[in-house]
Each structure stands twice: as C-alpha cells, then as structure tokens.
Amino acid sequence: MGRPANGETAPKTKRRGETPLLPATFLKRGTYLPFTTSVLSYARLRRPTGGSLEILIPGLAGGAETYVIPYKVLPEVINLTVHDRALHEELAHLREISPSRIRQTANRVAMTGLGGPALAKRAKQERLADEEQPAMILLSLLRMAIGQLAPNHPGAKDLTERTIATAEGMKLARDALGGYAQSIGERGDKIYARLENWANRIAPVGSPDGNVAGYLMTLLVTLEGLAAELGKWLIQEPPETAEMAQRTVTAARGAAELARTHLKALDQMANNMAEPLRDFDNTEKKLKHHVEHMALMIDGWQRVIDMWNAARAGDRFLQRDTLEIFAQHLPILPEEAVGGQVEMWETLRQSQTRWGRTSQHRIDSDLDQDTKDKLSQFRKEP
Numbered sequence: 467m468g469r470p471a472n473g474e475t476a477p478k479t480k481r482r483g484e485t486p487l488l489p490a491t492f493l494k495r496g497t498y499l500p501f502t503t504s505v506l507s508y509a510r511l512r513r514p515t516g517g518s519l520e521i522l523i524p525g526l527a528g529g530a531e532t533y534v535i536p537y538k539v540l541p542e543v544i545n546l547t548v549h550d551r552a553l554h555e556e557l558a559h560l561r562e563i564s565p566s567r568i569r570q571t572a573n574r575v576a577m578t579g580l581g582g583p584a585l586a587k588r589a590k591q592e593r594l595a596d597e598e599q600p601a602m603i604l605l606s607l608l609r610m611a612i613g614q615l616a617p618n619h620p621g622a623k624d625l626t627e628r629t630i631a632t633a634e635g636m637k638l639a640r641d642a643l644g645g646y647a648q649s650i651g652e653r654g655d656k657i658y659a660r661l662e663n664w665a666n667r668i669a670p671v672g673s674p675d676g677n678v679a680g681y682l683m684t685l686l687v688t689l690e691g692l693a694a695e696l697g698k699w700l701i702q703e704p705p706e707t708a709e710m711a712q713r714t715v716t717a718a719r720g721a722a723e724l725a726r727t728h729l730k731a732l733d734q735m736a737n738n739m740a741e742p743l744r745d746f747d748n749t750e751k752k753l754k755h756h757v758e759h760m761a762l763m764i765d766g767w768q769r770v771i772d773m774w775n776a777a778r779a780g781d782r783f784l785q786r787d788t789l790e791i792f793a794q795h796l797p798i799l800p801e802e803a804v805g806g807q808v809e810m811w812e813t814l815r816q817s818q819t820r821w822g823r824t825s826q827h828r829i830d831s832d833l834d835q836d837t838k839d840k841l842s843q844f845r846k847e848p
Contacts, residue, residue, distance in 0.1 A: 614737075
C-alpha cells in the first residue's frame with residue numbers, strides 16, 4: 467500500500483489470516499452511488515487497477531459481507547428503478563471514478579425528472595450554483611491577492627468583491643497584480659489566469675474567506691451539525707439506540723475532522739499567495755489533491771443526512787428506526803486515511819456487523835428469493 471493520504475501515520479499491519487475490518491484504500495472502498503433502489507441505498511462503485519467496473523452492495527446477509535457485482539450485469543440482478551437504469555447507463559461512460567464525477571453525472575440524470583420532482587429540483591439548484599460560484603470565488607481571490615501582493619496600489623484598500631466586479635474595478639485589479647507579475651517575470655494577465663484556475667479548482671469547497679460556500683463546504687458543515695444534534699438527541703435514548711447514535715457522532719466527527727485538514731491546507735495557500743502563484747503548476751496539483759481528498763473523507767454522508775432530515779419532523783419511534791437503518795451503513799474510511807484512529811473505525815465496523823445481524827430494518831428484507839439466488843452467485847468481501 468502506498469503512502470497514506472495527507473501524511474497520516476501508516477495503518478497497523480494485519481496479521482496473516484486476520485480478516486480486515488476496514489478497506490485498505492479509497493480505491494478499494496469505492497465511491498458512493500446515489501441510487502434510488504432501496505437495496506442499493508449504500509452501494510459504491512469502483513474500478514480495480516486493470517479491471518472492469520464493479521458495484522459493491524453492503525448490508526446483505528445480515529450486514530457481515532459486501533457483494534461484488536460486475537457493473538454491466540447489475541440490471542440483470544437487481545430490479546432497478548427507471549432513474550437508476552438511466553444513471554447506470556450514464557455511469558458506464560465514466561473514465562474517472564470520483565465523488566465529483568459521479569455527482570455531476572447523477573445531477574444530469576436527476577434533472578430529467580426520472581427520480582421525481584424533489585430530486586430534479588435539488589439537481590437544478592446545484593447545477594446553477596456550480597455555474598455561478600467560480601466567478602464569485604474569483605472575485606474573492608482577486609481581493610485577497612491584491613491585499614497580499616499589492617496593498618499599496620492606489621485604490622487597492624477600497625476594493626471589495628462588488629467593486630472588483632465592475633469594469634473599473636477589474637482594470638484596477640489587473641493593474642495592481644501587474645507589479646507582482648513583473649517581480650516574478652510574468653505578465654499580469656497570466657496571474658489573472660492562474661487565479662481563474664484557482665477559483666475553478668476550489669469551487670466545490672468555496673472561497674477561502676467564507677463568502678462563498680461550495681457544495682463540499684455545505685456538506686461538511688451540515689455533517690458537523692448532524693453530529694452535534696445527535697449528540698444531544700441520544701441523551702434521552704435507551705442504551706442500544708444511544709450507542710448507535712454515539713458511534714454515528716464519532717464517525718461523523720472523525721470524517722469531518724479529516725476533511726478539515728484538507729480545508730486548512732487550502733486556506734494556508736490562499737493566505738500566502740505569493741509562492742503558490744509563482745509555482746502554479748505545483749499549486750494546481752495541491753489544490754486538486756486537497757479538494758479531492760476532502761470529498762473522499764465525507765463521501766456517502768449525504769444519504770445519512772437526508773434520512774435524518776426526513777425523520778426529524780417525526781416522532782421518536784421514527785427517528786429510532788431511521789437511526790437503526792443508517793447506523794448499519796455509515797461510511798467507513800479506509801486505513802490509508804485514518805492514521806492513528808484505526809481502532810475507532812474498526813470498533814464501528816464491528817458494531818455495524820452486530821447491528822446488522824439483529825436488526826429488524828435490513829435493506830435486503832424486501833428482496834425476493836429469485837434475487838437472493840442471483841446474488842448468491844457473486845463473490846463477497848468482508
């Protein structure tokens with residue numbers, strides 16, 4: 467296994483014959499798929515090195531194992547919704563498997579209305595934000611760059627995102643950055659172009675000053691809010707439900723904290739732009755790395771958040787049932803990401819297996835015998 471993401475300490479080595487409780491890498495874990503077919507609520511997609519696409523379906527057979535299905539035969543095994551058939555067909559064309567690529571594809575399918583009006587509405591809102599936010603982020607980056615690199619330029623102190631957006635403000639911004647550009651032997655328009663690329667790269671996160679929140683930042687903050695809410699909610703719960711809630715809180719906080727390490731790295735570059743703008747080829751690689759890994763850390767949590775949001779208005783019985791369902795399938799981080807927290811994530815995985823064996827709310831409870839027989843033909847992973 468390669469070097470752990472973000473410089474974490476290497477995970478502990480498993481003894482021979484010992485069943486691994488965590489996937490070794492993000493590649494092994496796969497990327498969350500927003501299917502609407504209930505048994506595929508927590509399915510993931512992966513492409514093994516040198517291999518073909520595979521669908522991972524966890525939570526079957528009591529939650530202890532994950533079925534590995536060749537991607538192209540999925541519609542022959544599971545009775546998919548119309549939306550999921552369309553999504554399955556579109557995803558087959560993906561060359562790069564990542565949370566952002568799958569989100570883009572899923573939104574494109576959702577906007578057709580095949581998944582219902584609510585899904586279509588959210589997808590359209592996300593697409594509109596995706597189109598508008600890079601330009602807004604660029605204005606913030608321009609203001610920050612001028613403040614750091616040309617603070618004494620005439621009019622620089624009075625520049626805001628709003629004034630930069632005017633023709634006069636944009637000219638002032640380009641002139642102000644021209645001096646820094648000359649100092650490193652570049653043209654002013656090249657610095658502007660680098661800031662444009664910077665804005666596009668971090669658009670999923672948003673602007674470093676917090677004025678624009680990208681979808682990853684929104685998901686991260688919402689995830690932290692879920693952890694805080696469940697931490698209070700569990701106080702009145704019986705022991706088993708309280709344990710499920712507490713482990714959800716621990717997992718959510720653990721994933722959020724790791725995501726924030728990448729957010730911090732992005733902010734550090736934005737708060738000291740001189741060198742990143744000078745060596746921008748290297749900077750682009752770093753921006754891409756941190757945004758992608760931030761997405762990987764919280765990949766799959768949107769399903770949990772949506773389920774809890776739907777149950778929030780209900781009574782305690784509905785909330786307990788909802789918690790029991792998603793607690794069995796909380797997104798598990800791989801060993802390459804968790805560093806010294808391996809034991810915490812392994813304990814969660816052990817608890818999930820136990821809950822799955824005794825739960826009255828399993829995702830495979832509605833499967834007919836024919837589907838179960840088809841699934842039994844495929845290999846399983848721990």
